[in-house]
Amino acid sequence: MRIEDCMADFQIPQHLHYMDSAATSLIPEPVIASMNEYDRQYRANVGRGMHRLTRVATQRYQEAHDSISSFIGGKEGTTVFTRNTTEAINMVAAGLEWQSGDRIVTTIVEHHSNLLPWLRLRQKGVEVVILQPGPDGIFDIETFDDAITAGTKLVAVSHVSNVLGTVQPVRKIAAICKERGAYFLIDGAQSVPHFPVNAPDTGCDFLCFSGHKMLGPTGTGVLWMRDAVISPFIIGGGTVDDVTTEGYTLTDGYQRFEGGTPNISGAIGLAQAGKYLESLEMDAIYRHEQKLTKRLLAGLAEIDNVTIYGPPEIKNRIGVVSFTIDKIHPHEIAYLLDERAAILVRSGDHCSIPLMRHLGLENGTVRASLYLYNTLEEIDLLLKTIEEIARTV
Numbered sequence: 001m002r003i004e005d006c007m008a009d010f011q012i013p014q015h016l017h018y019m020d021s022a023a024t025s026l027i028p029e030p031v032i033a034s035m036n037e038y039d040r041q042y043r044a045n046v047g048r049g050m051h052r053l054t055r056v057a058t059q060r061y062q063e064a065h066d067s068i069s070s071f072i073g074g075k076e077g078t079t080v081f082t083r084n085t086t087e088a089i090n091m092v093a094a095g096l097e098w099q100s101g102d103r104i105v106t107t108i109v110e111h112h113s114n115l116l117p118w119l120r121l122r123q124k125g126v127e128v129v130i131l132q133p134g135p136d137g138i139f140d141i142e143t144f145d146d147a148i149t150a151g152t153k154l155v156a157v158s159h160v161s162n163v164l165g166t167v168q169p170v171r172k173i174a175a176i177c178k179e180r181g182a183y184f185l186i187d188g189a190q191s192v193p194h195f196p197v198n199a200p201d202t203g204c205d206f207l208c209f210s211g212h213k214m215l216g217p218t219g220t221g222v223l224w225m226r227d228a229v230i231s232p233f234i235i236g237g238g239t240v241d242d243v244t245t246e247g248y249t250l251t252d253g254y255q256r257f258e259g260g261t262p263n264i265s266g267a268i269g270l271a272q273a274g275k276y277l278e279s280l281e282m283d284a285i286y287r288h289e290q291k292l293t294k295r296l297l298a299g300l301a302e303i304d305n306v307t308i309y310g311p312p313e314i315k316n317r318i319g320v321v322s323f324t325i326d327k328i329h330p331h332e333i334a335y336l337l338d339e340r341a342a343i344l345v346r347s348g349d350h351c352s353i354p355l356m357r358h359l360g361l362e363n364g365t366v367r368a369s370l371y372l373y374n375t376l377e378e379i380d381l382l383l384k385t386i387e388e389i390a391r392t393v
């Protein structure tokens with residue numbers, strides 16, 4: 001299928017221009033259909049029993065894991081379904097053993113979900129080092145090289161910033177982590193939906209991402225682990241091989257980490273979303289978004305009173321574009337874009353308050369975040385409307 005042909009699959013009212021995909025993406029009809037099919041035709045619990053419906057549901061649920069593992073090239077690791085990226089990161093923070101004096105390295109560009117779980121470990125005496133980027137939000141690899149000492153236990157970095165759109169050099173960071181014996185966690189919430197990410201190739205130990213940002217249903221996410229080294233967050237039904245009154249033996253595989261009845265239709269929908277993206281080809285999606293981003297960056301640079309955050313050029317960034325207009329509150333800009341042109345963008349701190357402080361932005365930014373269903377015509381409309389708003393300053 002070509003990208004241009006997929007627009008009809010997104011049933012959002014056609015007059016709306018959705019540019020808030022970094023928050024959550026739209027969902028195409030085949031994904032909704034796959035979830036409805038489960039609820040209507042073979043709804044049953046999974047891994048619990050022998051009747052025909054539970055056998056079908058269990059098989060589809062297992063296939064959903066296989067399919068998402070293959071989407072990120074991660075068949076040899078363990079692919080666990082979670083509620084979202086936040087839960088996946090918290091599972092690692094809670095599941096590793098921490099001792100006073102352990103060191104974690106992360107950055108100031110992180111979403112709160114990849115910061116708070118580490119900051120909380122300070123209560124256990126863990127040292128958390130927060131790196132600062134250079135201009136435009138780009139990190140020198142030397143910054144990581146200096147900070148990741150031999151005793152560092154874990155490095156946690158977002159592959160793509162949800163504010164600046166910057167792509168971090170994860171392979172180089174992974175090489176340093178490997179050399180120094182540190183675990184490496186990638187927050188892939190903004191990368192996995194937008195370009196091909198092969199989990200083992202990145203060199204990371206943990207890859208976390210959200211299904212709802214990649215055309216899947218809300219309440220779905222993934223934790224991929226190279227080796228299943230963490231203790232499970234919750235245990236109970238489905239996570240054991242044997243139980244006595246004295247104790248229990250945990251089972252292996254993803255089941256060890258998915259206590260209780262999972263979000264079965266969500267998992268099936270997420271797998272369908274992965275297949276949908278693959279049918280369009282991730283490389284083609286990336287090229288499409290780069291084309292739109294290039295036009296957006298060039299257009300914004302021409303408008304007086306507008307400041308872009310992150311690299312002004314297309315290199316090392318994707319279509320998550322933050323900007324401000326002098327003297328107008330970001331929320332007002334977002335409101336006006338909606339009122340005047342039905343353009344839906346996000347405004348505020350984007351769950352990245354430390355980064356906003358670092359940038360000196362008390363009220364945050366306006367963020368347009370693009371996806372495969374956006375068009376050049378929509379970018380032109382966005383630019384025209386921003387120009388009109390900026391002219392009123």
Ligand SMILES: Cc1ncc(COP(=O)(O)O)c(C=O)c1O
Pocket residue numbers: 022023084085086087111113114158160161162187189190210221
């Ligand atoms: C980079 C990044 N990390 C983590 C998250 C948290 O994702 P979720 O709310 O799906 O857990 C987001 C959400 O915007 C994000 O952009």
